[in-house]
Amino acid sequence: MSWFVRHRPKGDTSAEAVAVEVNSPTPADAIDNVCATLPEDRIVTSVAPY
Incomplete structure (x- = not known):
């Protein structure tokens, strides 16, 4: 499934x-995948199905 993570x-x-x-x-896996690639000065604000 595809997710948009902001x-x-x-x-x-x-x-x-x-x-x-x-x-x-x-959604939790999507957040984990994105967080692993974000710089430390970024924060996830939302996740939604595509």
Whole structure:
């Protein structure tokens, strides 16, 4: 299943989030996959099915 995982810089709530498409069986797996590739200054804001 495909998921859109959105992320933005930590501490900058006005920054526009960037969406990444991830193929994973569950939303939690999609978040884990994206978090493993994000710089430390980024935070996941949402996940939604594609």
